[in-house]
Amino acid sequence: MKHFFNYLLVAVALLFASTIQAQTGINTSFESPEYNVGTVNNQNSWKVTTGTALVSATADYVRTGTQGLNIFSSTTAVQTDHIPYATTGSGLGGDVYIDFYIKFKSLPSQTFSISAYDLASGSRSFMMDFQTTGKIKLYDGSSGWATQPAYTANTWTRITIKIDNAGAKCQYAIDGVVQNNLFAFREVKNAATTFKYNYTHFSMSAGTSDVAIDDMYIGSTAVSGIAFQESSTNRTITVTQPANGTITLDPVKTIYTMGDVVTASITVPDHYLFSAWTGSLSGTANPNLFTVTANMTIGATVIVDPNNPPASSTITINQPSAGGTISISPVQTTYYNGTTITATFTTASGYAFNGWTGSLSGTINPQSFVLNSNTSIGATTSIISINPHVITVTTAANFKTALTAMNPGDTILVMDGTYNIGGTKVTRGGTVLNPIVIKSKNLFGAQITGASYFNTSYQSYVTYEGFAFKVDPVSTIFKMEGCDHVRITRNWFRMNASSDTTQTSKWITIGELWDNEVCTSHHNRIDHNLFDGKHDQGAWMIIDGSHGIVPAISQHDRIDHNIFQNNTPRVTNEKETIRVGVSDLSHKDAFTVVENNLFMDCDGDPEIVSVKSNCDTIRNNTFRRCLGTISLRQGNNSVVEGNFVFAEGKTAIYGGSTIGCGGVRVYGLNHKIYNNYFEGLTGYKWDAACTLTNGDVTNTSTSLSSHFLPENIVFAFNTLVNNKSNIEIGFDNNASYGKAPINCILANNIVVANENPLVKYYSSTSLAGVSFSNNIMYSSGTSTLGLTGTTDAQIKTLDPLLVHSDCRAYGQNSNYKIPLSLYKLTAASPAINASTGDYSYVNYDFENQPAIGIRDIGADEFDAVDAIANGPVSELQAGPTAPETYVFEVYTNSTAVPTIIDNEIKAYPNPFTGKTIITLPTAASGLLSYSLYNSMGQLMEHKTLNPKNCENKIEINTYSKGILVCILESTTKKYLIKLISK
Numbered sequence: 006m007k008h009f010f011n012y013l014l015v016a017v018a019l020l021f022a023s024t025i026q027a028q029t030g031i032n033t034s035f036e037s038p039e040y041n042v043g044t045v046n047n048q049n050s051w052k053v054t055t056g057t058a059l060v061s062a063t064a065d066y067v068r069t070g071t072q073g074l075n076i077f078s079s080t081t082a083v084q085t086d087h088i089p090y091a092t093t094g095s096g097l098g099g100d101v102y103i104d105f106y107i108k109f110k111s112l113p114s115q116t117f118s119i120s121a122y123d124l125a126s127g128s129r130s131f132m133m134d135f136q137t138t139g140k141i142k143l144y145d146g147s148s149g150w151a152t153q154p155a156y157t158a159n160t161w162t163r164i165t166i167k168i169d170n171a172g173a174k175c176q177y178a179i180d181g182v183v184q185n186n187l188f189a190f191r192e193v194k195n196a197a198t199t200f201k202y203n204y205t206h207f208s209m210s211a212g213t214s215d216v217a218i219d220d221m222y223i224g225s226t227a228v229s230g231i232a233f234q235e236s237s238t239n240r241t242i243t244v245t246q247p248a249n250g251t252i253t254l255d256p257v258k259t260i261y262t263m264g265d266v267v268t269a270s271i272t273v274p275d276h277y278l279f280s281a282w283t284g285s286l287s288g289t290a291n292p293n294l295f296t297v298t299a300n301m302t303i304g305a306t307v308i309v310d311p312n313n314p315p316a317s318s319t320i321t322i323n324q325p326s327a328g329g330t331i332s333i334s335p336v337q338t339t340y341y342n343g344t345t346i347t348a349t350f351t352t353a354s355g356y357a358f359n360g361w362t363g364s365l366s367g368t369i370n371p372q373s374f375v376l377n378s379n380t381s382i383g384a385t386t387s388i389i390s391i392n393p394h395v396i397t398v399t400t401a402a403n404f405k406t407a408l409t410a411m412n413p414g415d416t417i418l419v420m421d422g423t424y425n426i427g428g429t430k431v432t433r434g435g436t437v438l439n440p441i442v443i444k445s446k447n448l449f450g451a452q453i454t455g456a457s458y459f460n461t462s463y464q465s466y467v468t469y470e471g472f473a474f475k476v477d478p479v480s481t482i483f484k485m486e487g488c489d490h491v492r493i494t495r496n497w498f499r500m501n502a503s504s505d506t507t508q509t510s511k512w513i514t515i516g517e518l519w520d521n522e523v524c525t526s527h528h529n530r531i532d533h534n535l536f537d538g539k540h541d542q543g544a545w546m547i548i549d550g551s552h553g554i555v556p557a558i559s560q561h562d563r564i565d566h567n568i569f570q571n572n573t574p575r576v577t578n579e580k581e582t583i584r585v586g587v588s589d590l591s592h593k594d595a596f597t598v599v600e601n602n603l604f605m606d607c608d609g610d611p612e613i614v615s616v617k618s619n620c621d622t623i624r625n626n627t628f629r630r631c632l633g634t635i636s637l638r639q640g641n642n643s644v645v646e647g648n649f650v651f652a653e654g655k656t657a658i659y660g661g662s663t664i665g666c667g668g669v670r671v672y673g674l675n676h677k678i679y680n681n682y683f684e685g686l687t688g689y690k691w692d693a694a695c696t697l698t699n700g701d702v703t704n705t706s707t708s709l710s711s712h713f714l715p716e717n718i719v720f721a722f723n724t725l726v727n728n729k730s731n732i733e734i735g736f737d738n739n740a741s742y743g744k745a746p747i748n749c750i751l752a753n754n755i756v757v758a759n760e761n762p763l764v765k766y767y768s769s770t771s772l773a774g775v776s777f778s779n780n781i782m783y784s785s786g787t788s789t790l791g792l793t794g795t796t797d798a799q800i801k802t803l804d805p806l807l808v809h810s811d812c813r814a815y816g817q818n819s820n821y822k823i824p825l826s827l828y829k830l831t832a833a834s835p836a837i838n839a840s841t842g843d844y845s846y847v848n849y850d851f852e853n854q855p856a857i858g859i860r861d862i863g864a865d866e867f868d869a870v871d872a873i874a875n876g877p878v879s880e881l882q883a884g885p886t887a888p889e890t891y892v893f894e895v896y897t898n899s900t901a902v903p904t905i906i907d908n909e910i911k912a913y914p915n916p917f918t919g920k921t922i923i924t925l926p927t928a929a930s931g932l933l934s935y936s937l938y939n940s941m942g943q944l945m946e947h948k949t950l951n952p953k954n955c956e957n958k959i960e961i962n963t964y965s966k967g968i969l970v971c972i973l974e975s976t977t978k979k980y981l982i983k984l985i986s987k
Contacts, residue, residue, distance in 0.1 A: 030089035030097060030202070030223035035060050045074060045085070056083035056209070061217075068106050068161055068219035076207055076216045080405065080427045083117070085212060088204035089223070093125040097225055098202030101168040103205070104228045105221035108161045112137055115212035115428045115460075121168065121205050126197035130190050131175040137430075143177055146189040154179040161219075167233040169201040176233045183232055183259050185243050187300070210479065211428025211456050238263045240297050245284065245304035249277045252305055265297040271305050276315035276341075280306040283781050315341040321381040323363060328386025332523045336555065339854065340376050347373045349385050351487070351525055353465050355413040355436035359385040380578035388436060389413060395815040398451075401426045413439035418446050419472070425455030428479075435466035437490070445471035448885060448967070449497055459660045460484045461491060463525070468492040471885070478503040478541060483513045487525040495533045495885040502540040509543040512536065515559050516549030524551040526559035532566045535884050539572040541611060544581040548597050548618070550590050558586055558593040558618055566601045568884040572609035575632065575659050580609035586618030588709040591639035594619045603878040604628045608657065611691060612636035612670075616643055620946045624648065627878035630655040632693055634667035639713065641674035641704075645681060647851050647879040649827075649877045650694075652687045653730075665729060667692025669720075669941040673713045674704050679722045679844070680851045680864050682827060689730035695720055697734045697749060699742035699771055714744035715774075720849050721752040722840070726807065726828045729757050732764045735771020746774035755805045755863035757828075762791025779841045781805045781862055806834040813854075813894065817869030821894045823852075825877040829865045836862035852876055852893065880983060886967025912961075912971075916985035923959040923971060923982065925950070935959060935972045939967065 031049070033039060039049065040060045046053040048060070056078035066073040076085050090096040103121070113135065120132035134142035140153035156179075156737045157163045165178040175188040190200070205223065207216075222228070232239070233409075239260045239321060244252050250273040261267065270292040273279050281289050284302035309315070315359045317339045322331050329352040340346070349371040352358045360368045362383035383892070393414025398404045401424045407417045413435040436442035445451035452473045458481055465488065474482055478500060498512060513531060517524040531546065539545050550558035569582050582604060585597045595618035604626065607613050613631050615624055615637040625647040628635075632655065637643055652666035666688030669678050683694040691698070700714030725731045735745060745768070761784050766772040777792075777799035784790055790802060807828040815831050830836055838859040848856050850866035853874035861867055874891035879884075912923045925933070937946040943965065963969070963986055973980040 008961045012340060028097070030101075030227040031087060032222045032224065034068075034070045034220050035074050036070045037072060042072065048600060050087055050089045050091070051085045052088055054084035054086070055081055056085065056214075058085040058207075063108060066108075066110075066217040066219070068217075070219075073217050073219040074221075075169070076214070076218065077213070078209065078214050080211070080213070080401070080425075082211050082427065083207065083209040085207045086204050087223075090124070090203045091203070091579060093203075096123065096125075096203045097223075098170050098199075098201045099225065100227070101170065101202040101223065101225060102228050102496070103168070103223050104164070105165040106163050106219050107135075107156075107356045108160045108217040109135065109156070109158050109242050110217070111158050112139055112215040113209060113212065114197065114430055115209055115214075117207075117209045117214050119164075119189060119205065119207055121166075122203055123170075123197070123200045124643075124668065125201065125204040127194040128190060128197050128200060129192040130170070130173075130200065130202065130498075131166055131177075131188070132191040133164070133418075143184065143186075143188060143845070144191045145186065147192065150184075150188070152184070152186075154184065161217075165228050165231050167227075167231075170202065173200065178231045178233070181231060185241050185259075187234070187241070211458070211502045214396075214428070232259045236262050241296070242267070243300075243302045245302060247271075247305050247307045249274060249278065250305060250307045252303060254303075261297045263297055263299075267297060269293045269295065269303055271307075274305055274343075276310050277307050277314055278310045280308045282306075292619075298978045309341070309348050315343060317341050318376050318379045319643075320346065320376070321363075321379075323381060323383035325384050325386050327353070328388070329353045329358060329384070330525065330615040331382055331384055333382070334522055336522075342377045344376050345373060346376050346380075347371050348382050351463065351523075351548075352386070353434075353436075353463075354388045355389055355434055355439065355465060357381065357389055359387055398424075400424075405429055408443070409433070411441055411443075413441065413466075417441075417443040419444065420446050421449040421450035423452045423454045424457070426453065427455065428458055428460065430460040430462055430463045431464060431467075434464035434488075434491075438464055440466035440468065440471065440490075442468045443506075444468070445473075447471070448495065449473040458482050458484065461488050463487040464489075464491050468494060469496065470494050471496065473497045473499075475499045475501070477501050478508050479640075480511060480543075481511050481514055485513070485515045485526065485529060487517050487521075488515070488529055489525065489527045490529065492530045492532070493534065494530070497535045497537065497885060499537050500540070502538075508541040510541050511543045511547050512539075514547045514549050515562055516547070517551035517557070517559070519551070520553050521551035522553040522555060524557035524559060526550065526562075528561045529559070530565070531564045532563070533883070533885055533887055534567045535569060536569045537571065539580070539582075540574075541646070542576060542580055544579060544610075544615075545569065545572060546583045547587075548585045548595055548652070549587060550593065552589060556589050556593065558590040558595045559597075560594065561596045562598075562600065564597070564599045566883045566887060568603045568880065569607055570603075570605040572607040575608050575657070575664075576610065577660075578610065581612050581615040582609065583613075584615045584617065585621050586616065586640060587935050588617060588639060591617045591709060592619065592641075595621055595640075597621045597843070598624070600624045600626065601878055601883060602626045603880070603883040604631050606630050608632040612638060612645065615824045616640060619643070624644070625875050625878070627651075628666070629653060631666055632657055632659075632664050632688075632692075634670040634688070634696065636670045637676050638670075638672060641676070643663055645669050645676070645678040647853070647875055648681045650681070650683045650686060651877075652685045654685065654687065656687045665689065665692055667696065668694035668725075668728075670696040670698070671715050671718050671720075672698075672700055673715070674870055675717045676715075677719045677721075677846070679719070679847050680849075681723045682851055683723065683725045683728055683731075684828065684865050685726070686728040686730075690733065690736055693730040693733035693765075695723070695732045695751070696724045696736075697732075697746050697775060698736040698738070699746070699767075700744040701738075701742045703744055712742060714746060715749055716747040718746070718749040719752070719844075720750070721754065721842075721844055722850075722860070722862070722864055723754045724828065724851075725754065725756045725758075727758050730761060730765060731758055733766075734764070734775050735767040737767060737771075745771040749775045750778060750843055751775065751780060752778040753844070753860075753862045754780045754782075755807070756780065756787045757805065757807060757838060758784065759786030760788050762789050764791040766791070779839075779862065781836055787969060801835070803835050805836050806868075812869075813852075813871075813873060814867050814869040815902045823873060823876050823894050824879055824881065827865070830861060830863070830867040832867065834861075834867065837867050853906070880968045880985075881970065884968070912982055912984055916987050918987045920960065920962050921984060925958065934972075936972045936974075937961065937963075938970045938972070947967070 045051040061075040066075040117135040167176040283304040363381035548650040613633040621643045667688035702711040811826040851864040854868040969984040
């Protein structure tokens with residue numbers, strides 16, 4: 006019995022010890038013998054996945070004792086985890102405390118993140134980002150907290166965190182100072198309601214970091230000396246100080262208890278008056294006695310004393326003629342004396358800031374001063390004068406070094422090979438007279454691989470050319486901040502698919518540092534690239550800006566001659582191929598031009614091109630088999646012109662419903678949609694060829710996310726042929742959009758279809774906001790007009806006599822061919838010289854042929870004389886191998902060969918490398934003329950063949966890369982096939 010009792014005591018002791026052990030995940034200063042110097046991987050529950058993490062005895066990494074933890078990387082991503090509870094059933098519940106010291110020897114080149122995870126649900130409790138700016142971004146749910154505490158390079162910073170697993174909240178203390186907020190968990194997954202702490206995650210996507218960690222504790226015991234909120238009755242009071250005045254509280258506490266009685270007082274300087282309390286308090290009582298019943302915010306309105314105002318002064322800014330721009334904060338017309346002003350000079354790449362002039366002096370930048378008199382501010386700059394060099398790159402290390410050392414006029418020539426450069430921030434740039442070129446020596450010869458991306462920051466006059474990007478999933482490939490005249494051209498972009506369904510990427514963003522007060526981004530160009538396969542979430546390309554107190558958008562950017570193909574799978578939102586703007590920038594003038602691009606199978610989002618800004622132009626693009634629309638979603642005064650949209654029979658099932666390919670969907674004010682061609686579209690409701698739904702707010706609304714009703718919209722000189730739904734007006738989204746269109750007009754359009762109503766409207770109220778003027782609409786088959794009581798002045802129900810033609814004009818000058826047949830006017834068409842109304846901006850047609858006399862109705866001008874300068878875009882006009890300019894018609898000597906057939910001859914393989922074989926059609930008879938052209942239109946090979954003599958196969962051997970065109974011509978037919986040589 007005694008032995009059994011002893012065993013029982015031992016068992017209880019072991020159980021008790023185990024219970025105590027489970028309450029502490031880690032409590033260490035990384036000393037020996039607990040930790041050995043060297044990699045921390047597999048020591049005491051540490052796991053190093055990427056980058057390097059060492060237990061170090063070097064003094065720089067030690068706060069106390071003789072050892073500390075060093076996490077670092079020079080080029081690659083970082084992932085180091087401490088996983089004390091590696092199974093989903095284990096972990097710390099309830100309140101968990103984390104306390105450690107961290108030091109960055111120098112600020113990281115990319116954001117360094119620390120977060121904690123619950124294995125059972127995959128949720129994250131807290132997340133904090135140590136940013137390159139020396140600020141710490143704390144997350145309140147999925148959003149960053151507006152207040153960003155600072156940290157300093159080469160200085161130990163104490164981080165203390167309380168995780169409240171029961172309430173799904175966190176609290177932070179930085180160097181012992183509790184941040185005045187209760188933070189929601191960073192991410193709650195799988196609808197979880199219960200949580201445990203399992204492990205801590207240290208990570209950086211790529212780049213350079215050198216981080217020390219020491220004196221680390223994680224457990225259930227509260228950290229001594231840190232006054233976290235420990236009771237459900239505890240509350241916080243946040244004081245927002247006015248610009249002119251000081252609010253004080255009595256008593257002063259970090260955490261208050263419900264029921265505490267507090268006095269708020271405000272004092273204001275001479276020339277100002279206290280007006281009223283704001284936030285959780287109201288009224289004008291001063292002092293204000295109140296009882297704490299909740300978390301509170303307290304502010305005050307202070308106004309100028311009208312009987313005794315302070316003196317005021319003005320600030321005159323004298324911008325330098327070149328080299329950068331001066332900005333001041335705050336931005337006002339006049340300032341009261343005593344106001345603190347901050348002047349900032351943003352230096353253009355290729356220039357040096359030499360100093361302030363006028364009322365300021367010295368070289369401190371930014372420079373703050375107190376205004377007491379009229380002030381002028383200027384600056385002097387100088388061009389960085391260095392002889393241009395050609396820098397040859399053969400390794401990733403060479404490449405990164407060259408990017409940090411390049412100067413105006415330099416060319417970085419990257420030789421064939423693979424380059425995993427990680428996350429690379431590039432800040433050096435050129436000038437208008439001495440631009441920088443960064444290019445692959447041979448097209449696609451230099452391949453950018455791995456988790457590589459470029460963060461181009463305040464660059465000017467730099468070109469990135471000819472690379473093949475085949476990268477692992479990253480959040481962005483080019484993140485452009487405050488750049489101007491940066492060009493990304495003739496590259497091939499691909500991103501490997503990720504098994505992570507939450508993976509999100511935006512391949513190119515053009516904008517500014519997120520919270521800047523000004524946006525210095527403008528005149529960038531993305532052209533002649535191939536974007537091949539978008540498989541994760543996120544928009545493919547974005548025009549963005551700054552989101553500070555006064556948001557601003559990048560201006561005058563151009564996206565042209567690119568190929569976008571295979572944006573899939575479909576999601577409900579946030580997977581646009583191109584998005585111009587965003588909701589909080591939607592009333593800003595962007596002046597973006599999207600032109601001459603080819604979109605194929607871009608199905609990821611209902612909005613293929615989404616416009617969320619003012620004054621943009623979407624023109625001369627071709628859309629093939631794209632499930633969605635060009636969407637003027639927010640903003641005003643944009644133009645959609647000269648686009649060609651084809652469905653080619655494509656539909657899909659999404660969300661249990663059939664979706665199809667659409668045309669243009671419009672919201673907002675003063676848009677013009679003209680000279681567009683829509684053929685065989687399969688969409689309806691949201692995706693008709695012309696979609697004017699109702700809105701949910703009027704255009705006087707200050708909303709930044711609503712659907713503004715269509716107003717003053719012009720839809721004119723368009724051709725719509727055989728679409729499932731041509732014009733839809735007033736869809737109200739199940740009665741949630743109650744605002745009908747106002748003063749919209751459909752004029753001088755041609756609409757032809759053989760099924761369904763040509764015009765569908767959902768209410769007479771919505772129809773009343775749309776007028777019709779001088780349209781030709783022709784129904785055949787089971788189609789109807791869809792309207793009653795119209796006049797000839799509104800709609801002429803005539804056959805426009807269209808014909809499928811690849812000529813400038815049908816039956817006229819057929820020596821000149823276009824690459825793709827379109828429904829065009831014939832000589833007898835009633836549309837010729839028949840338009841009415843004042844549309845002086847439509848003095849040419851969808852092929853950029855000028856109007857002859859009175860402009861014809863529809864998108865086509867009957868013109869057999871003038872050259873065609875626009876047409877459906879193919880691989881010959883867009884993508885990395887297309888020439889800078891391309892004529893959209895081909896001359897042939899034989900008017901007796903009217904047909905181009907591209908499906909009767911085959912090439913295998915295609916695409917090919919080096920060699921392919923073309924098999925001739927068995928029906929071919931007589932002699933055949935064979936010609937092979939490169940993408941520049943240059944003849945590479947020509948010969949005559951006789952299929953009867955068994956010359957039925959052509960072997961092509963070439964090292965020429967890109968798009969090739971093979972033309973075979975007999976006396977009766979012409980055969981054309983496109984080849985891709987890799």
